[in-house]
Amino acid sequence: MSIRVVVADDQELVRSGFSMILEAQPDIEVVAEAGDGVEAVAAVRRHTPDVLLLDIRMPRMDGLEAAGLVCSQSACRVVMLTTFDLDEYVYEALYAGASGFLLKDVRRDDLVHAVRVVAAGDSLLAPSVTRRLVADIVQRRRAQSAQPPPSTTRLDALTAREEETLRLLARGLSNSEIATTLFVSEHTVKTHVSNVLGKLGLRDRVQAVIRAYETGLVTPGSA
Incomplete structure (x- = not known):
């Protein structure tokens, strides 16, 4: 059975590039593309994919809000796409239920591997940057609340x-x-x-x- 994927990014070249890479795999099927968060949420509801690749910064509805809706309303796994390895929005995305994130300059093999890992129920925790992000999430929350x-x-x-x-x-x-x-x-x-x-x-x-x-x-x- 193929892994069903929705690719959401407001940049058409990025979106089509990721789709082409994934479609070339025998076990992955891109069932829809979306140009903003509203389209991404609608595509998940319509196609019930296994994985949503979701850009953080998009018009109409950003990836953070879209991730929260998708994670709360479906079993679809969300992987955030960002151009920054320390983008502050990633912190909120993880709290929203995203299973991890990828930089947009991710290598072809790493993109395919990430989709397979997340579809299998795992998360993107291997890169040290993710551990730094999680640690920073907690430090920020504690600093904001001034609580032990x-x-x-x-x-x-x-x-x-x-x-x-x-x-x-x-x-x-x-x-x-x-x-x-x-x-x-x-x-x-x-x-x-x-x-x-x-x-x-x-x-x-x-x-x-x-x-x-x-x-x-x-x-x-x-x-």
């Missing part, structure tokens, strides 16, 4: 091994790397990750990492 870090008691539902899995997720480790660190199988790690998400009511690994920072389980700079 929430207590880790919010993680009481987790077993010791699940909490350790969450800690390693926050360090940006892949399932295979976590398995090696904990001396368990990848299947066991997947089970732990699934339990963490389920018990904490989280959508994906990105939100799990944010929760690890928010609760103080991991502190900025320690990961």
Whole structure:
């Protein structure tokens, strides 16, 4: 079964370029393109894709607002597109439920890999820049509220091994790397990750990492 994708970007050349790259893959189908956030949301409702590649800065409705609507109203996974690796809007996009982000100058192979990873239910956490973004999210929120870090008691539902899995997720480790660190199988790690998400009511690994920072389980700079 093909991975169904909607590509949303207000620049036609960027949009068509990404679509051509993805359409060339035997397991990916671009079901629609959109030139702004309104069209993107409508395309998701009409075509029920697996993944939405969504530009942050677009007319009528920006990518941030569109991401919030798509993530709250569907099971479609959202990957934000940006020209800046530290774009402030990315912080809000992750809170809105986006599964990660890509720079617009992403390599062809990395674009295809990202779509497959997100469609499989994972998130784009490998690049160190994403970890920096998540850490900065938490620092900004705490500075704005002038409150101390929430207590880790919010993680009481987790077993010791699940909490350790969450800690390693926050360090940006892949399932295979976590398995090696904990001396368990990848299947066991997947089970732990699934339990963490389920018990904490989280959508994906990105939100799990944010929760690890928010609760103080991991502190900025320690990961």
